[in-house]
Amino acid sequence: MFVITADQVDSRHSADYVEAALDRLNDAYGADLVLPAERTAGDEIQALTSSAATALGIVLELFRAERWSIGLGVGAVDRPLGSSTRASRGEAFYAARDAVEQAKSSQVRFAAAAGDHTDDILTRDAAALIALLLLMLERRTAGGWEIHDLLAAGLSQAQAAERVGVTPGAVSLRVRTAGLKLQDAAVDALVRMLESADASTEEVS
Template sequence: MFVITADQHDSRASADLVPAALDVIVRYGGSALPLPPERTAGDEVQALVATADAALDIILALTRTHRWSVGLGAGTVDDPLPNDVRAGRGSAFIHARDAVDRAKKAATRVAVSADDAEDAEALLRLLIELRDRRTDEGWEVYELLAGGITQRAAAEQIGISESAVSRRVAAASIRVEEAARPALARVLARLGEP
């Protein structure tokens, strides 16, 4: 099982982003959320996530904004589950607290904590660093392709040539990310196994 704990950057000097973050978690977590995500303290949110794929999707969505430090803890969760995530117990929760504390000091704003989590954390940080280099034009193409359309349809929608879309795809490392995400999800899934 996975626990995500995320802490908003500079929350005293900026708007409260917790409601938007909770919406993001619900959108990307879907049925993999055994309990609703919650605000745990002031500018912090926490979510219990059953699958590595959903945890990865949530982490990538939150870190994309550059407004959250995100810790992922993997491990056990005590049964039965409580009524709310704030009352959860188990090693995944302890690891998530450690991870978010370390994420606050990381350039990529993310950390992973579990037994033998070093490889997963290194790969996750590498993917986020790749995404952090993506331009607005790269994100525009990424969003269109993620929505399921072809590069040809993306070119028509943006109003550029197919070759220009191909150049954006290459510059944004979109195909590299597409290949890396399933592999990273498999590495994370091994951390979450009992």
């Protein structure tokens, strides 16, 4: 199981973005969340999912917002689950707590940790590669993100070019410069790594 715990950066000197983030996450990923994402304390949010793709998607989305320190925990959760994410417990939750604290001093404000009964090496390897992906995304220009969003919405490169008002060749250049195909390949590989880490989790009695 995967737990994402995110703490808003410098919340004392900025608006509270928790509710907007929760609305977005529950709307975009709700079908793949075990329980709705929710505020756990103050300016912190937490989400629980059994899907590696959803866990990584949430990490990428929160990172792009540039407002969060993000911790990803991989491991077992106590059964039965609580009535809410906030009321649930288990190794994945404790690992996510450790990870978000580590993330606060990380260059990309992200860290991952494994529960006691989950493969720590697999999780650390995935975390290192996710950090590299985030570093690449941090350097993406607004133009690169514009094309990313249009293609993610289902438009072809030709349609994106028409929408933006540039040539198809200019869109192809943006795709290469933004590393969009590299991102897709990296996400696929990272999902497989996270799935393997999750599969290594031993049942905790």
